[in-house]
Amino acid sequence: MKLLAALVFSFLAALLLGWSAPATAGTLLALCQxxxxxxxxxxxxxxxxxRVKVDKVPAGIAISSDGTAAYITHPDIGLLTRLDVKTWTVAGxxxxxxxxFGIVAAPxxxxxxxxxxxxxxxxxxxxRSLAVTGTLAVGRSPAHLAIDPDGRTLYSADRESDEVSTINALDFTRTAVIPVGRAPYALDASHPELVAVADVRSGDIALITKEKHDIKRIAGMKMPYGVAFVPGRGLLLATDQQAGMLDVIDIATETIIHRIRLGGSPEGVVVDAAAGRAYVAEWFANRVTDLNLDDFSIAARIPVCDGPRVMALVP
Known part of the structure; x- marks a missing residue:
């Protein structure tokens, strides 16, 4: 799906709706385009x-490592927004x-x-200042980003180049270009040894080894749009937007071992391993689905605002 086809909504500038409450350990943010x-x-x-109103067509969200700020991108207007997580107000x-578009916060x-x-x-x-301190050329149409937990390596899904760029975050240089499937979109680099990439147009997941950049591709999906590792379980979750599914992948066998029907064009997926939960943003259903990690049963369907695509957990 082309970016401009998805970015079709326009609303007025930022204001706060509803009452405010401080974030807790169980706080999930759903960003609604x-x-x-x-x-x-x-x-x-x-x-x-x-509910916090922001400027039009938000696309990406990241949380600071200390959990005090959320950062949001707005592709249509070249804007970056910072939210104060304590007061739920636009701080800058x-x-x-x-x-x-894509955004990550360094550890x-x-x-x-x-x-x-x-x-x-x-x-x-x-x-702090939201000033640009450097720019680095990558492949065509970089979508989402992921960063290693140690903050040393950044990964960019260069969608229209069908490749992933690896970037040394210490000196901000592009160190490798890794061909993957067609139209890589979302990534997860939280695994100690692997990076998972959702290839939208080729309908597969690419697993890249961090050390040697070897690639294994897991097929069987129509249009994967989100990926998230399940720590300590040897599993990867992948949303299949066109099929309306959440797929559970066994990393060792490189196979889909379970499929959960969701509907509503599922896109973003996040895992809260400590709570034993996974959350999926269902774009066209205007809801977030809460699943148990033990058996992947649906615990709740949470109505949210119009067009949820990505989410973030507040640490």
Whole structure:
């Protein structure tokens, strides 16, 4: 699906709706493209506690390592927004240009990395001032980003180049180009040895070894759009948007071992291993589905704002 076809909604500038509450350990943020809104979900109750309006067509979200700020990209207007997580208010914005799309926060808390879809580059951003401190050319149409837990290596899904760029975050240089399937979109680099990549157009998942960049591809999906490792279980979760499924993949055997029907064009998926939960954003159903990691049964379906695509857990 082309970016411009998805980015079709427009709303007024930022204001706060609803009552505010401090974040807790069970706080999940759902970013809604259609509503231009962040819904704050209390995972203990399975309900939206706060709704925060942001500027139009938000696309990506990242949380600072200390859990005090959320950062949001707006591709249509070249904007970056910072939310104060304690008060749920817009604490700052910066017009950084281009089409900022994917975003990750470095573990040290001082740096953000943002993909520029139309500029074929990665922007390095000072997390406090929101100033651009560096730019780096990558492949065509970089979508989502992922960073190693140690903060040393950044990965960019260069969608229209059918490749993943690896970037040395210490000196901000592009160190490798890894061919994957067609139209890589989302990534997860939280595994100690692997990077998972959702290849939208070829309908598969690429597993890249971090050390040697060997690739294994797991087929059997129609349009995978989100990936998330399940720590300590040897599993990977992948949303299949066109099939309306969440697929559970056994990493060792490289096979899909379970398929959960969701519907609603599932896209973003996040795992809260400590709580034994996984959460899936169902874009067209306007809900977040809460699943038990033990048996992947559906624990709750949480109504949220219009067009949830990506999510983030507040640490």
């Amino acid at each position: 259609g509503a231009a809104e962040v819904d704050v979900i209390d995972t203990a109750t399975g309900a939206v506690s706060t 914005t910066a017009h950084i240009g281009g089409q900022p 040290d808390g001082g740096v953000l990395y943002v993909s520029d879809w139309s500029g074929d580059r990665i922007l390095r951003i000072d997390a």
